[in-house]
Amino acid sequence: MKLLLLGLCLATTVRVMAQSVEVSAYVPPKQSTALSTTFVDWNSLVANPTSTGQVRHVFDNPTVAMDKLEVHITTLNPGMESQPIHRHPWEEILLVKDGDFEISINGRKQHAGPGAMVFLASNDPHNARNAGNRPATYYVLNFVTDLSHSASAKSAAEQAVAGKLASSVIDCSGLPSTPTPSGSRVVCVNSPTLTFLALESHITTLNVGQQTATNIIDSNDEIVVIRSGQVEVTVNGIASRMNEGSLLYWAPNDKRTLRNIGSTPTSYQVIRVTSAKSPKPM
Numbered sequence: 001m002k003l004l005l006l007g008l009c010l011a012t013t014v015r016v017m018a019q020s021v022e023v024s025a026y027v028p029p030k031q032s033t034a035l036s037t038t039f040v041d042w043n044s045l046v047a048n049p050t051s052t053g054q055v056r057h058v059f060d061n062p063t064v065a066m067d068k069l070e071v072h073i074t075t076l077n078p079g080m081e082s083q084p085i086h087r088h089p090w091e092e093i094l095l096v097k098d099g100d101f102e103i104s105i106n107g108r109k110q111h112a113g114p115g116a117m118v119f120l121a122s123n124d125p126h127n128a129r130n131a132g133n134r135p136a137t138y139y140v141l142n143f144v145t146d147l148s149h150s151a152s153a154k155s156a157a158e159q160a161v162a163g164k165l166a167s168s169v170i171d172c173s174g175l176p177s178t179p180t181p182s183g184s185r186v187v188c189v190n191s192p193t194l195t196f197l198a199l200e201s202h203i204t205t206l207n208v209g210q211q212t213a214t215n216i217i218d219s220n221d222e223i224v225v226i227r228s229g230q231v232e233v234t235v236n237g238i239a240s241r242m243n244e245g246s247l248l249y250w251a252p253n254d255k256r257t258l259r260n261i262g263s264t265p266t267s268y269q270v271i272r273v274t275s276a277k278s279p280k281p282m
Helices: 002-019 146-150
Strands: 038-040 053-061 068-076 091-098 101-105 108-112 116-120 126-130 136-144 168-171 178-180 183-191 198-206 221-228 230-235 238-243 247-250 256-260 266-274
Touching: 068 126, 068 247, 091 266, 101 116, 108 168, 116 183, 136 146, 136 221, 198 256, 230 266
Parallel strands: none
Antiparallel strands: 038 247, 053 068, 068 136, 091 116, 091 136, 101 108, 101 126, 116 168, 178 183, 183 198, 198 266, 221 247, 221 266, 230 238, 230 256
């Protein structure tokens, strides 16, 4: 009888824990126009106060290949959480700008410091807490592809589909760097996921005066965050100077070139997503 009661108590506890995980409902993008290539200077973003710190809103649009791309930047005061443990069918990426965070994924707590990339797979319960003693900031990228709407209600961890990227905290700053003629390159991740045909992220460093190949073309949706230095980004012949903290969205098949115009090496991180609706390579 004691064993039976213990089993019932444990089952009740599991149900209560499951009920405590909030499910975030899909909300259509605030802007109905498909997002085109856009430069966003850090200093142009408005920091709106919240009960836990600040938020800077960046994008909330469909794209040519995705139903919704929502990007914002969260600053949490010491000890504050982003929101209660929650889950959603679309997949999400966090990029830590500064500070120290405790990331909870599927009940496991992990540390994420400056330069870390956090991948949150479909329906895995998660949240973030500022574990430091000063305000801490991270970029939030929500990608809603066509596969997001038909995703299983089971968490990615429960599904454990072979070959699909699991939720993880990736210390990009600690990964090996490969020299290139213009600087160096670090590959953070390159894998299919439950809702992306492919997710690829890398960090490129350009030495002083160096640039990428001219008029690079990719057929994917890409978000680029300037991690350090100053870079001139030219897209379809239009140039813009971008400083540390700034970001941009590259639409598929736009021509782009990046050049280091500062006095120190510049580095930037690329998040590249391929969905079933991504245009075919040109």
